[in-house]
Amino acid sequence: MIKIGIIGAGRIAQVHARSVSAHPDATLVVISDPIEQAAASLAARYGARFTVSADDVLSDPEVDAVIICSPTPFHPEQILAAVKAGKPVLCEKPVAMDIETVDQLEKDLEGLNPVVMIGFNRRFDPSFQKIHELAANGTVGKVEQVTIISRDPAAPPVEYIASSGGIFKDMTIHDFDTARYFLGDVVSVVAIGQNLDPALKDSGDFDGAIVTLANAEGATATITNSRHCASGYDQRLEVFGDRATVNADNVRPTTVRVSTSDLTDAQDPYLDFFLARYEQAYTNELSEFLSAIAEGREPSPTIEDGRKALIIAEAAEKSARTGTIITL
Numbered sequence: 001m002i003k004i005g006i007i008g009a010g011r012i013a014q015v016h017a018r019s020v021s022a023h024p025d026a027t028l029v030v031i032s033d034p035i036e037q038a039a040a041s042l043a044a045r046y047g048a049r050f051t052v053s054a055d056d057v058l059s060d061p062e063v064d065a066v067i068i069c070s071p072t073p074f075h076p077e078q079i080l081a082a083v084k085a086g087k088p089v090l091c092e093k094p095v096a097m098d099i100e101t102v103d104q105l106e107k108d109l110e111g112l113n114p115v116v117m118i119g120f121n122r123r124f125d126p127s128f129q130k131i132h133e134l135a136a137n138g139t140v141g142k143v144e145q146v147t148i149i150s151r152d153p154a155a156p157p158v159e160y161i162a163s164s165g166g167i168f169k170d171m172t173i174h175d176f177d178t179a180r181y182f183l184g185d186v187v188s189v190v191a192i193g194q195n196l197d198p199a200l201k202d203s204g205d206f207d208g209a210i211v212t213l214a215n216a217e218g219a220t221a222t223i224t225n226s227r228h229c230a231s232g233y234d235q236r237l238e239v240f241g242d243r244a245t246v247n248a249d250n251v252r253p254t255t256v257r258v259s260t261s262d263l264t265d266a267q268d269p270y271l272d273f274f275l276a277r278y279e280q281a282y283t284n285e286l287s288e289f290l291s292a293i294a295e296g297r298e299p300s301p302t303i304e305d306g307r308k309a310l311i312i313a314e315a316a317e318k319s320a321r322t323g324t325i326i327t328l
């Protein structure tokens with residue numbers, strides 16, 4: 001049984017607290033958040049202790065490993081502090097706000113035998129994993145084009161966007177990692193940003209984007225993002241190869257279809273946002289983290305995966321702002 005401390009008690013912490021509590025190999029011990037009420041109410045839900053200090057979690061002798069769910073700017077210092085305290089870390093994406101900080105973190109971690117996993121949960125989605133298996137076992141043939149559609153049901157608060165690093169580092173970063181999962185390293189990036197949502201007009205950020213990436217062999221990934229979507233959380237993936245095309249469609253709570261005189265083939269709405277849609281993926285991600293700890297090996301995705309996704313995010317931002325193709 002691995003005893004877990006969670007740092008941060010916001011939206012994603014609620015997902016991890018639930019996964020840890022339900023996992024047969026983990027126990028939730030303590031949760032920290034500078035907002036005491038946030039830490040206290042999440043801890044109470046799962047019978048854990050709470051504190052306002054992340055340092056309390058890191059120095060807690062009962063804690064075997066930590067999950068970092070704080071806002072992105074705190075990730076690097078908390079990863080380093082956890083590693084120095086001898087605790088394996090699962091840290092939410094992105095690793096940091098910029099590449100220079102990740103480079104410094106990697107230097108600071110040298111020689112400390114870090115056990116650090118980055119929370120690219122979509123690699124653990126059963127449908128995306130099945131497509132990956134079909135690509136790896138030759139069913140798809142040579143992968144030529146990857147198409148990713150990822151639209152959120154509604155934009156987060158403007159205050160969240162202000163400290164998120166922008167759409168490419170905050171949202172598209174998942175899709176950059178998915179693209180790398182299928183294409184490997186990327187050599188060129190071209191992006192168009194959109195600013196169409198009146199609520200985010202003055203945020204200084206894009207609220208939609210189209211990004212195309214290419215690897216050295218010329219295989220491409222095209223990503224379509226929006227911060228809002230009237231039909232709900234829209235998460236689709238297609239991989240096109242010279243032997244097959246494979247798709248993962250949106251997930252609904254049931255497969256029931258209703259046809260009436262007004263409407264045919266009407267179905268339930270898509271599963272609501274990341275907590276529900278990727279519930280199994282978060283559990284599988286946690287299982288990988290716990291197995292790596294138990295087996296004394298490095299978990300995956302790594303900080304290096306986080307760094308490479310962030311490099312693509314910075315290139316996409318530059319491309320969208322300058323109207324140019326960025327070569328990496």
Ligand SMILES: NC(=O)c1ccc[n+]([C@@H]2O[C@H](COP(=O)([O-])OP(=O)(O)OC[C@H]3O[C@@H](n4cnc5c(N)ncnc54)[C@H](O)[C@@H]3O)[C@@H](O)[C@H]2O)c1
Binds near residue numbers: 008009010038071120
């Ligand atoms: N993998 C995913 O699907 C996913 C989904 C959402 C968010 N995230 C990532 O998770 C992180 C948190 O996002 P969120 O949506 O939960 O944000 P949030 O704003 O809902 O929650 C963040 C919490 O951290 C607390 N906090 C602030 N400073 C802290 C500190 N120094 N130490 C500990 N806690 C601190 C805040 O009080 C807040 O309760 C971000 O890096 C985000 O990119 C990942």
